[in-house]
Amino acid sequence: MARSAIINVMVQAAMKAGRSLARDFGEVQNLQVSLKGPGDYVSQADRKAEEIIYTELKRARPGYSFLMEERGVVEGEDAQHRWIVDPLDGTTNFLHGIPIFAVSIGLERQGQLVAGVIYNPAMDELYTAERGGGAFLNDRRLRVAARSRLYDCVIGTGIPHLGRGDHGRALIDLRNVMGETAGIRRMGAAALDLAYVAAGRIDGFWEDALSPWDMAAGLLMIREAGGFATDRTGGQNIFDSGTVVAGNEAIHKALLAALKKPATGR
Ligand code: IPD
Ligand code: CA
Ligand code: CA
16 A cells, blocks of 8 residues: 555654554553552653654654643744644553553644554554545554444443542433433543544544544544544534534434433433
8 A cells, every 4th residue: 555755754753653652562561560550650751752753743743833742842943833742642541551541633724633553563553544535444444333322332431530520411311312322331531432433343423622632643544434523512622622522424314312311311
């Protein structure tokens, strides 16, 4: 499969950071048995991965701007282009030795997502998408799942935890959606959840309180795989609202409806 120059740049950065994360992940697995756990080690692994991505992208496209989870905003001379980077999505999984984590790099041109790369080094799965060029898992072209009834579907979500998010809202949503589906999954890495929707592994996904770096690459992947992704009102205010609802046309619509339902007693 021939990749464009910009996707090659992103793939190189993501895979280099991914290799660094994979080495650190091996060490994290050893540290599980220590009482203190691998917390500090993981923060270092995260920052190291971000540094690698920053260096690689900056070298390839010196003027572009950045929005990175750890480093924050870096204004470049070229304000038209912005990299949106999560060096390690799925930190809690990584910390606990669960091999579901990824590097996520999105690229915006004039505020529009034009390229995305997500790499899970533990499974050596590389997801790429370019606006108008389709989405791929390694060399395989992706298409969202075709199921049209929620009760046949496996739906992904994110569940807030200690100190994060609206727990009451999350419980209402979960109750409303779980009663209508074949199963709910909480994978623990939003970038991969979105990639899994693009790959048809899960039929849909919703989550609140996400950040642009969790979603940028994955949103493009879903659209390029023929899917729909909006905020929870059905609009495109995804980054500002931090909410996302995704799936094929029918499942996206059904999920939006389920998420609008009031709390039920059963
Ligand atoms: C988190 C993961 C998780 C989601 C959280 C995110 P991080 O990102 O994507 O699945 O539920 O809201 O913050 O902290 O591992 O980069
Ligand atoms: Ca993240
Ligand atoms: Ca992160």
